[in-house]
Amino acid sequence: MPILQTPMDALRRRRRSPLPGLGLTLGVTVTFVTLIILLPLSGLAWQFAQLGWSDYLFVMSDPRTLASLRVTITAALLATVVNGIFGLLLAWVLVRYRFPGRAALDALVDLPFALPTSVAGIALVAVYAQDGWIGSLIEPLGLKIAYTWWGIVIAMTFTSVPFAVRAIQPLIEELDRREEDAATTLGASRWQTFRSITLPQLSPGILTGTGLSFVRSLGEFGAVIFIAGNLPYETEIASLLIVIRLDEFDYPAASAIAGTMLALSLIVLVVINILQTRLYRKLEGAA
Amino acid sequence: MTLEIDRITKSFDGDAAVLNEVSLTVKDGEFLALLGPSGSGKTTLLNLIAGLTKPDGGTLRLDGDDITTRPAGARRFGMVFQSYALFRHMTVADNIGFGLRVLKGKDRPTKPARRARVAELLDLIEMPDLGDRYPAQLSGGQQQRVAMARALAISPRLLLLDEPFSALDAQVRRNLRGSVRDLQQKVGVTAILVTHDQAEAFEIADRVAVMNGGIIEQVGTPADLAERPSSDFVRDFIGAA
């Protein structure tokens, strides 16, 4: 009978709190969550379920769809690598060093979070377009960032850099510096110490930071569309293609692309979660 | 006020009963201690009396009135919590006056009346000048006395004390035992103390109920229990302490 016992136990485990308000607060919460989160999500699921496999494959095998996915994913990957490296650098500098302007630098990291994405978008154009500060600087070299794939990478880097920094920062704060000292006394070079002692301990943070940064980049819209050029097959991101299909009232196609992007994000998040548990277990096992 | 506990039963999570048909009468003006090891059910019994937990079966009567299902706030029992649970963002005076401030409509005393009552209680706990302090600025012993005053401010029909000395060091604990007993006598309130410390129970209480495994093993005066323990458990528990 153990199969039946579990749900019964779970029900009885409702240890009643004497505090009043359960009905009211839970009622408000459930109503809100149902209307604002659950129903809209089921809307996508419902539309998705109406698509057959053949419809889905038809939409997804469209060269324009495939191109938009390629553009989005490759740009997000590069932005994530950049953020992994510079996120680690920024977090390291903010935690380990005291220098004039440190507090300002710390606050600056959050600016991309706080700045509305369309503001970020036109700001980036202002810097990287041919008449912009950096755009005009590199044009004589025959380089172009705005309205190319590189512009997409820049926009994604801008909007997701705080994720990387803020995920790595707390782990650096918790690092036991005596381990580094111990490694140094054993004759390890600074680089060897960093590689073999420090980096493994930071790996959970780097993983979370880059993972979140990647998911954010995949879905970024506002900042990207200003600087991307939005040329089909070349600089058109998946989110924009969803909007275009919506404007054409092609809801099934929009839902197919959106569902794919959502599934991709969720898979990344779940994989991070699993890897993270393993990493922590390994670190704790080693300690 | 006389409290009758009649065959009270309680279990959590569908496990074995925490309280198994417990019956006990606490007489008017008496100081009774519930003594037992952890897991004996004494704290659960106190929470049931306070109305913070609902029993599965049995009846609670106060001077003959059935109060089993009455909500905690309507019982007017003063409770001193193990951690004191002082309101950390309120001054000592606001803490003590809280129970009067939340009274409804015409039951609520006027502000001057409340202030006078708080001053009276501050005198009673011998902290007349500390009304403006915040709990974090007080010593452990002072916090405990504020918790007492806060519980007494509502002129409780019953005073419930949940291990009120456990957070204090040994010296302070011994000094405060006498003062808690004195306060109870002065106010003349019926009091129930939960403790796992035999010496504490014997020093403070008129009668002691020894609990074990969800039942009351024996009730009696400290002398009764010491001279005529009714079971091996009572003998061992009192002897060991």
Next chain:
Amino acid sequence: MRRTVLIALAILFAAIVIVLPVAAIFTRAFAEGLSVWAAAVTEPETVAAIRLTILTALIVLPVNIVFGLCAAWAIARYRFPGRRALLVLIEVPFAISPIVAGLCFLLIYGAYGPVGAALQPYGIQLMFNLIGIVLVSLFVTCPFVVREVLPVLSVTGEDEERAALTLGANGWQIFRFVTFPNITWALVYGAILATARAIGEFGAVSVVSGAIRGQTMTLPLQIELLYNDYNTTGAFAAATVLALLALLTLVLRGIISYFHPARGATA
């Protein structure tokens, strides 16, 4: 030496990637002088967009506070079936991209969606108007207050609330006098973050707004419109308003975490 190089690199990266674009907004907006900027910001369409954005924020803020407090209280103080699922569900909006979020609303509340279609005979339209903008804004902002208040509520525990209960306080009095003072700053902080996000949301709102000039354009959308109209001065002028609000958010955040070091460490 290594220290100097690392600090220099970090500052250089922050300067190029973060500071330069923000500086560019202000330079471009004020390039033709203060009067041109003032004229651009007070253009009727831009003023209408500012008004709509403020209206949206004013509706979203109290709803977020009520929902956030209720959800945090219920999750922190009670054990009920589905509690963990509820917690995950509330975090979902952070994991969903803005366009996908907007699409979800369109699919269920739009004219062709089950709920939208059911309401149509009664003349109720939920999308491509203020209601739609408010609904998606609630979606993208609802996790903020819960996320800030819940940890504080869990740590403070319910001892003080139980004490208040035995002293005769009712539910509202317990909340008002005992719980609320302990969570005030977390609530303010969460509400600031949520409001900033509601004001700045672009993608999700663009899907459901309908983009009717002077009517359903919020300020972030208006920036795109002006920009596509080749009215770059107007676009940058409008952007300065939002950029200043973003800077204000950071300043408020700094102030709160200065006085309450435990807060402001996250997000």
